[in-house]
Amino acid sequence: MTVETEKETLGFQTEITQLLNLMINSLYSNKEIFLRELISNASDASEKLRFEALSNDSLFEGDAELKIWIDFDKDAKTITIRDNGIGMSREEVIDHIGTIAKSGTQQFFKSLTGDQEKDSQLIGQFGVGFYSSFIVADKVTLITRRANLDSSEAVQWESAGEGTYSLENIDRTQRGTEIILHIKDDAGEFLSDYRLRDTIKKYSDHITFPIVMSKVTTDEEKDETIIEDEVVNAATALWTLSKSEISDEEYTEFYKHIAHDFEAPLARLHNKVEGKMEYTSLLFIPSRAPFDLWDRNQRHGLKLYVRRVFIMDDNEHLLPSYLRFVRGIIDTNDLPLNVSREILQHNKQIDSIRAGIVKKILSSLESMAKTDKYATFWKEFGKVFKEGIIDDTNNKERIAKLLRFSSTHDDNPIPVISLDDYIGRMKDGQNKIYFITAEGFAAAKNSPHLEIFRKKGIEVLLLSDQIDEWLGTHLTEFDGKNLQSITKGQLDLGDLEDEADKKEAEKATDELKPILERIKNVLNDKVKDVRVTYRLTNSPACLVADEHAMDASLERLLKSAGQSMPTSNPIIEINPQHPIIQALKDEEDETRFNDWSNILFDQALLSEGGQLEDPAEFVNRLNNMFLSLGNLSASPILTIN
Ligand code: ADP
Ligand code: MG
16 A cells, blocks of 8 residues: 555545534534544544454554543643544545445435424434534544554544545554644633533543543642643443442433434333343433434444443344344353354354343333333334334234224324223124224225224224234234234124124125126226125225235235236225115116226225326216216316416
8 A cells, every 4th residue: 555645635525514514503502512422432443442452462552551531722722632542544534534434324414404403403313423523623633543553654634624624644653543623712611621521521421441631730849730640531331330320311421422312312221131141231212213214224223342342333133123223232241252243143142132132122112101201112113113023923912012003093193002902992792903004094094994893983993104014914913813904805893793784785785786797897807806895884885805815005015116916806895875886776878887887996996095007097987977967068167277
């Protein structure tokens, strides 16, 4: 590798300039977080060095005592944050400081609203990191040398945060990174020993490395000034302390540090497991979903420590994917320090730690479910949590109990009803849990399939998340009761069935036989069968899936996801009481009968949120019908602008 020595000026990625502007404008009321962010980076760099040194001791360069130093100079108006961690090479500075490599960056920018309040929340979630320096500084100088690189390969980076930065090689024997903040006039309050110590205590007490400030005293006798190093923070791993020794504030600050969150978490779980397996877990459930919850490459997750040494981030083996919103750390004594991702994949200890953590999280959610907080949890993470029904068959029953739904009980779009609530309200003689899935809450709530259920006062769960299609096929039973989609198969109300209704339908079937045949002939390519139903009270027709066929909306979902599969035609059910059906009995004009049959089918499809194959044709037919009603020609001409 050739070493650049020339001083060069480079441009920031446009996103960074954008981010800088946003940050400075939306975080000015919370300036002090710059210190937390820079200390957090220094701590990360020290952990990284300690980890890399496990397999290459020479990286310590004879100095294994890792610390973070904070200094300030009131006259020069500077604050310096220094570490003897891993440091950065020139390339790394360009990669890490000049670009945002974070996954989901694009998504982050897309989610910005322009509303400062909301955007500052987002910035918090994104992690403000190194650039938060510019909240208090109008110029930042970063000097760094990566462990084991020659002293001549040290680098100096400098920027005023306005689109460009300069980079040059310098000579530096000290390993690690030093960041000099040239403090703006309106941030002068931080050029104070008291203010800095206070901020460190507040945000960074839990950092496991000593954070050192110099303490100046005078020896009266000798009339000498003595400068001593003084450790400001507690410098112990928070999770190693017992719960009673940790305050809520300390837990919260620790959470914010590891989760890059601005808000306090919704719940925390701190456990020490002893016995055959020994590990400590400190886990948190955030109060807000991160903007990249749905990004498969998102890097959050649990941090793995082995005997207090940080090993790796976002370990996907420690948490099943449906709990991917949980943040925290696991520290175990039972794994070797040189454990790799590959080893973790097939590791019995990891499997048992994971099973243990899942149980803890489920218990915590079970307690939370008794409080108001659960609504927040469900709003933020319910859709992800539902994946557990499919992913985690071992805990299916517990997960099912934690699910929340909307239902016809109150038509509330906010899902607050549990399966137990539903069962508690079941009618005498009802032995099934009825649900409907549709694309969107309104489509579910207004579905014609619900007519008979509403009439009889039988509650139906209204499912309208994408995942619900899968849920419906995986959660077939709860507490000894079958879950039944009301858009599938013959209507079966069990003991709730009205014999009179049934008789009526049978009678109507006989009576309407010729019409059923005629409709079937017309819709031959579109439906599997035509039959009479008593599930409808207002609508003339609806579509149902065959008992064994896939649910219609699941089929649409798969198709929209690009899956090709044989189409299974639905069954069209008609309401014998409906005037249109009654009128069809006497319809002799074949073309008109044809149009009516097609309109019935298209309407039924539309009302369950489906898409017409030929919308223009539908509109034509409808207009023909209107025209055939006569008199339209006498009406004034409708103009639409
Ligand atoms: P994050 O810490 O979330 O990665 P930051 O903006 O805080 O984001 O930091 C960006 C990157 O810059 C870090 O990931 C790291 O690679 C590098 N970095 C920042 N500060 C230091 C430091 N003190 N020592 C070594 N590398 C650092
Ligand atoms: Mg950082």
